[in-house]
Amino acid sequence: MDIGSISLFLKQYSTHQISLIINIGQSVNRLEFGILIEPICKEENIISSFSSKYFGWLISLLIVLLGGWFLLPQGYESAIAILAPSLGNYVRPALVMLNLILVNPMNSFTMIAVWAGAGFVGGMIAGTKKGAFVVGLMVWLACLGVIALCVFLLYQDGLALGTLVIPPGSSLIDLLGIPLIQGAIDQILPLISGIGGGGSLDIMALITPLIIWFLTPIIIVIVAGIIGSIVRPKEDF
Amino acid sequence: MKINYKHAFVIIAIAFLLAAPAVVAANAGGAVVAQDIGEDFIFDLIDNGAEIVFASIDPQGVPSVIYGQIGIPSDELGLNQSGPGEMYDGCMVTAILATQGELLDYIMDLIGEEFIGMEGASEDFVAAQFDEGEFDIDSILEMIGTDFSLLINVFVDVTDAEAHARMGAIRSHLNLQFGFAFADLLDLRIDEDFFPPEMNVTLPFDTINLFIYQITNPFDEAVESVLGLMDQSGFLNSIDTSVFTDARASGAGLLAVPDMGDLMDLIGGFMGDNSIATSFLTAQLPALDGPLAIAAAGYIGDQVLSTVSDEIKIFEKLLGKDSIDNINGLTNGQSLVALQLPQDVNITSYSPEDEALNRTFYDSESGLIFWNATAYSNQPDYTVNFEQGLFPPKIEIARTFSPATMTAGGSVDVNVGVYNDGIDPIYNITLVDTLFSDTYPNITVTGVQSTTSSVLDVGDWLNISYTVTFVNEGGYIFYPATVTYDYGNTTYSKSSHIDGYSVSPDMVGLLSQMIADGMPYTALAIGVVGLGGIINIGLIARGRGSGGSYQV
Numbered sequence: 111m112d113i114g115s116i117s118l119f120l121k122q123y124s125t126h127q128i129s130l131i132i133n134i135g136q137s138v139n140r141l142e143f144g145i146l147i148e149p150i151c152k153e154e155n156i157i158s159s160f161s162s163k164y165f166g167w168l169i170s171l172l173i174v175l176l177g178g179w180f181l182l183p184q185g186y187e188s189a190i191a192i193l194a195p196s197l198g199n200y201v202r203p204a205l206v207m208l209n210l211i212l213v214n215p216m217n218s219f220t221m222i223a224v225w226a227g228a229g230f231v232g233g234m235i236a237g238t239k240k241g242a243f244v245v246g247l248m249v250w251l252a253c254l255g256v257i258a259l260c261v262f263l264l265y266q267d268g269l270a271l272g273t274l275v276i277p278p279g280s281s282l283i284d285l286l287g288i289p290l291i292q293g294a295i296d297q298i299l300p301l302i303s304g305i306g307g308g309g310s311l312d313i314m315a316l317i318t319p320l321i322i323w324f325l326t327p328i329i330i331v332i333v334a335g336i337i338g339s340i341v342r343p344k345e346d347f
Numbered sequence: 348m349k350i351n352y353k354h355a356f357v358i359i360a361i362a363f364l365l366a367a368p369a370v371v372a373a374n375a376g377g378a379v380v381a382q383d384i385g386e387d388f389i390f391d392l393i394d395n396g397a398e399i400v401f402a403s404i405d406p407q408g409v410p411s412v413i414y415g416q417i418g419i420p421s422d423e424l425g426l427n428q429s430g431p432g433e434m435y436d437g438c439m440v441t442a443i444l445a446t447q448g449e450l451l452d453y454i455m456d457l458i459g460e461e462f463i464g465m466e467g468a469s470e471d472f473v474a475a476q477f478d479e480g481e482f483d484i485d486s487i488l489e490m491i492g493t494d495f496s497l498l499i500n501v502f503v504d505v506t507d508a509e510a511h512a513r514m515g516a517i518r519s520h521l522n523l524q525f526g527f528a529f530a531d532l533l534d535l536r537i538d539e540d541f542f543p544p545e546m547n548v549t550l551p552f553d554t555i556n557l558f559i560y561q562i563t564n565p566f567d568e569a570v571e572s573v574l575g576l577m578d579q580s581g582f583l584n585s586i587d588t589s590v591f592t593d594a595r596a597s598g599a600g601l602l603a604v605p606d607m608g609d610l611m612d613l614i615g616g617f618m619g620d621n622s623i624a625t626s627f628l629t630a631q632l633p634a635l636d637g638p639l640a641i642a643a644a645g646y647i648g649d650q651v652l653s654t655v656s657d658e659i660k661i662f663e664k665l666l667g668k669d670s671i672d673n674i675n676g677l678t679n680g681q682s683l684v685a686l687q688l689p690q691d692v693n694i695t696s697y698s699p700e701d702e703a704l705n706r707t708f709y710d711s712e713s714g715l716i717f718w719n720a721t722a723y724s725n726q727p728d729y730t731v732n733f734e735q736g737l738f739p740p741k742i743e744i745a746r747t748f749s750p751a752t753m754t755a756g757g758s759v760d761v762n763v764g765v766y767n768d769g770i771d772p773i774y775n776i777t778l779v780d781t782l783f784s785d786t787y788p789n790i791t792v793t794g795v796q797s798t799t800s801s802v803l804d805v806g807d808w809l810n811i812s813y814t815v816t817f818v819n820e821g822g823y824i825f826y827p828a829t830v831t832y833d834y835g836n837t838t839y840s841k842s843s844h845i846d847g848y849s850v851s852p853d854m855v856g857l858l859s860q861m862i863a864d865g866m867p868y869t870a871l872a873i874g875v876v877g878l879g880g881i882i883n884i885g886l887i888a889r890g891r892g893s894g895g896s897y898q899v
Contacts, residue, residue: 161883192821192822198818199755199818199820199857200861202820202852203857259865263864266864275786275824276824277821277822278448278847279494279849281495283532286559287531287532
């Protein structure tokens with residue numbers, strides 16, 4: 111059978127729909143197939159508003175938690191080796207979260223990178239500046255929730271500090287490897303000497319660096335998230 | 348005796364400088380090195396450089412060995428560079444210390460008791476911060492631990508930027524030249540602004556920068572690096588340096604002072620010119636100026652002498668020298684060898700022996716033998732012969748763990764064995780390893796932790812084994828197991844080493860434990876997150892997000 115010719119062409123039905131038309135045969139006896147192609151992108155955002163934030167938050171939180179777990183400074187490892195036999199297994203997650211929540215911007219570069227990376231990825235997934243802000247905020251709040259849970263579980267296990275022993279292979283000096291302690295010494299030693307010399311304890315001097323360290327992660331994660339959302343915005347058509 | 352900061356400073360300074368030979372001397376039963384060494388002799392040593400092997404055998408036949416060098420440091424260390432912009436300019440002292448095992452216990456025992464002559468005076472030696480109770484150096488060590496690998500640098504009266512730049516240059520130099528790697532521990536700058544005005548503190552310096560770094564090399568590499576700082580032309584050629592790393596209690600250290608004159612001035616500023624301590628120190632080193640370095644490595648080993656021993660070759664037995672090698676001292680400088688045996692050991696001869704030429708010295712009262720090794724070239728070894736039978740039988744006590752490491756929640760089998768490696772049976776043996784249960788009363792231990800036996804024949808083992816279940820991760824300490832036994836008419840006692848056991852975290856187990864223990868909060872959180880996930884998966888499946896389709 112002579113089927114004549116086969117022709118393909120696109121036909122636009124609406125702003126959102128295009129058909130692939132296949133013509134087979136002659137002009138009189140022609141057979142026309144149409145395949146409606148739904149566009150993968152539209153004028154509106156391709157990811158639903160809720161879904162982008164949800165997955166952005168989930169992925170960011172996972173990055174933060176896994177980064178905190180696997181990139182724990184050696185000083186914390188030493189602290190865990192000393193404390194965990196007495197205080198239980200929740201010492202590690204509690205210190206992991208402490209290391210994540212209190213970040214000294216001057217010396218805790220690894221955690222800054224973790225928060226920045228998580229924020230950036232979350233921002234890219236969220237795709238908008240507002241979404242990135244929400245994602246960053248929610249990741250930080252979720253971490254606060256996790257550390258609250260860890261502290262609760264530690265407390266629930268019972269705090270018994272009577273049998274703290276420095277295991278072979280480590281020393282208390284290793285604790286200086288904790289960025290928080292490194293950063294705190296400059297502030298705390300003068301305060302202690304002030305008390306010893308008859309001075310009064312300056313609470314604000316003690317609290318100010320803690321506030322800065324506490325706010326550092328949320329600032330980093332939000333800023334990095336916004337940058338991520340600029341780098342990879344939701345696509346428009 | 349009340350301790351204040353002045354005493355503490357002097358104790359620390361003197362202890363560091365003299366700990367190496369003193370720990371050996373003290374470990375040998377309290378004998379005193381009775382040498383009348385003049386000032387010129389010390390300056391000769393410093394000017395020309397010196398090395399010393401100082402070995403001591405305690406009444407149990409256990410050796411303590413120190414190899415050290417003192418004097419002008421090698422050019423490779425770079426201390427001789429001076430003037431503006433040089434890395435050690437303004438640096439008062441550089442110290443490198445790497446220790447493992449119970450080495451510091453020995454040293455601190457020494458400092459706490461024999462060394463500063465406080466034995467029997469502990470009722471007066473009360474830590475100022477406590478109202479009652481004795482000052483116990485062991486408790487301090489238990490508190491801070493005994494394993495260190497540190498670099499410590501002190502800069503005085505330089506700007507913060509200069510101190511950091513020079514410290515960075517020193518670190519870089521030590522890394523490139525000797526292979527050290529470092530991690531930050533402490534970076535502290537102290538000046539008068541450091542203290543609150545109401546304290547009215549006047550410092551003997553304008554500023555001081557203290558840097559402490561952790562040496563991140565493995566212990567053996569750190570020790571090898573310290574040994575690499577030394578002059579390689581002398582005894583080091585004959586020593587198998589692994590003896591300083593294989594021993595369970597060992598360490599190495601370097602104390603380098605770029606300018607002794609500056610350091611003395613600083614000490615004088617700290618304590619005042621009328622201070623007894625300052626006067627003492629400056630009187631000992633009146634004309635010393637320029638750089639000075641002291642480096643040492645040492646170990647406390649396992650029993651090497653027993654009932655059948657009648658001879659010890661210092662380099663072959665204690666320093667791993669190959670039997671076919673010969674020993675030579677420093678090319679330029681003084682080389683000394685010293686051995687101390689327990690006072691009740693009857694030394695019959697020693698070789699080489701040249702008392703007539705004043706090249707060797709034997710003090711029968713203390714059991715101490717000195718060799719001026721500079722006088723001997725291509726020496727096969729330094730050997731001491733003594734009467735048999737004064738050391739205990741060769742008894743080994745060892746503790747093993749199976750598996751070697753584990754995760755939280757698992758159990759480990761601990762085996763403690765006593766082996767009679769001697770030539771005669773031993774009697775009335777008691778083997779005890781209960782200190783773990785005393786240390787961690789809440790940990791479940793099942794099995795036998797002590798046993799007795801009436802006799803242990805040659806070549807036989809006496810074993811106990813027990814199982815420890817570790818619920819929690821962390822580092823655990825096993826204090827020494829102890830065996831007591833009778834041999835001849837004497838009761839002997841011997842202890843194992845302190846062991847550590849590391850229990851690693853079980854991430855999955857911890858997560859499930861966390862969820863279970865955190866109920867109902869964890870269930871609520873998981874429910875909310877899960878619900879969000881289900882909603883989104885549903886949207887993906889149906890392609891009905893608010894955009895109508897889905898792509899990430």
